[in-house]
Amino acid sequence: MTSRSQTLSAAGQDSLLRIRNLSVRFGTSPEATRALRNVSFDLGREKLGIVGESGSGKSTLGRAILKLLPPIAQISADRMQFDDMDLVNASERNMLAIRGSRISMIMQDPKYALDPTMRIGDQVGEAVALHLKLRGREKRRKVLELLESVEIRGVERVYDLYPHQVSGGMGQRIMIASTLAANPKVIIADEPTSALDVTVRRKLLILLDKLVSAQGIGLIFITHDLNLAQDFCDRLLIMYSGQVVESLKAAELRQARHPYTQGLLASLPRLDLDLPRLPVMMRDPAWAKDMETAR
Ligand SMILES: Nc1ncnc2c1ncn2[C@@H]1O[C@H](COP(=O)(O)OP(=O)(O)O)[C@@H](O)[C@H]1O
Ligand SMILES: [Mg+2]
Known part of the structure; x- marks a missing residue:
């Protein structure tokens, strides 16, 4: 258990956001997409990368925090706390006050x-x-x-x-x-640089980095680009099929333990190795099962 609470909270006392067991389903039928399953993490005054392939639930996570999901979405959480505010039970009026002022979202x-x-x-x-x-x-x-x-x-x-x-x-x-x-105290940036060319992207990243260090903002940086997340972020949450399969410091990515993260790493192009071709990622259906027992 200690390792779990450690990975949840690199932020300690200084947490801006505390999320526990956040789940989102699109629809009520048993076949409804479970876009998020028991996602838990803390955000401090840091750059937290949310990484995962398309469809893994990254955008749903960003929008769920601001309750910006369509009415069909069923959200549940044990806790979603921003500062001293309980977002789970916040009224739409309170959410309006929070959106765009205390927590801002930057879109692609x-x-x-x-x-x-x-x-x-x-x-x-x-x-x-x-x-x-x-x-x-x-x-x-x-x-x-x-x-x-x-x-x-x-x-x-x-x-x-x-x-x-x-x-x-x-x-x-x-x-x-x-x-x-x-x-704002928290900025959620959903693939903010994917539409930009390389030099413009660099400028935007430098700017976001300054905001975090100079103004103590907490940044949630959503991306499908593992290389970028590793270079730019302090900490990473790796998502697969609506779950956080691994949470680790960006600097420790090479020591990732989950086979999915290891697979992502292995399929990144590397300039220092002369591989004839990139390995194709294998997936184990067990990863998509609920992670409660695995953690
Ligand atoms: N409005 C919606 N209605 C139904 N399903 C949705 C909706 N938005 C997202 N989903 C589903 O939820 C899952 C996660 O999507 P999303 O959060 O957009 O993933 P990502 O941002 O990682 O690509 C996907 O299976 C997607 O099809
Ligand atoms: Mg997305």
Whole structure:
């Protein structure tokens, strides 16, 4: 048991989020997809990577925390605690207050998050007015400062642009700038860099990293890219078939114990080995069974 509680909580006292036995089912019939099964973890002021193949439940996990799942989803959890708030029993009104201000979500494609009919400055300005209650020149000054903080150059010019006039990477940073107006404690980023090219991706990662270290934000970084997660994150949760099959420090990934994690590692291209071909991953049906006894 000690090893289990240790892996759950690298964060200790400083936990921002505590999740215990979170399960999500899409539908009520016995055949309904069990998208999450007894997921438990803590998040501290750290970069926590959620890694797993497509369909393993990563996005469902991110959305379940914010209760942003469609009505068909059945959520249950022994505990979902953010700060001193109980998210399991929080009303929709409380969730509205939490979403976008205390816990923010960054999506893969900023196009859906930015309003195409509104200038960038006015959009970030709305967040500034809402969360910081600033108006007029003070509001404008704060918007420019936020845009600068996400390393956008020529902020005066960008202020007057519309979303379609900026690149995907800049759209992503603008979204983060408006998120920051609310001073969030937790950011959930769902595949935030998959639509970006390599150099833009690097910039975004450096920015997210700064937010964690300078502002003490807890970051949940969802990705299917094990290499990226290993390089960028402090700790990783490996998901398979709706379950966390392994939880470990990113630096200790090579010592992974679960055969699924080992399989993922073995199928990564390596420059230091001259393998004729990459091994094909084998799966054991037993991994998809409930993990309670296995842990
Ligand atoms: N709205 C939904 N209705 C029914 N099933 C869903 C819905 N959203 C996700 N699922 C199912 O839940 C499982 C996990 O999906 P998801 O969390 O999107 O995985 P990932 O983000 O890891 O690719 C998948 O089997 C998916 O088909
Ligand atoms: Mg997903």
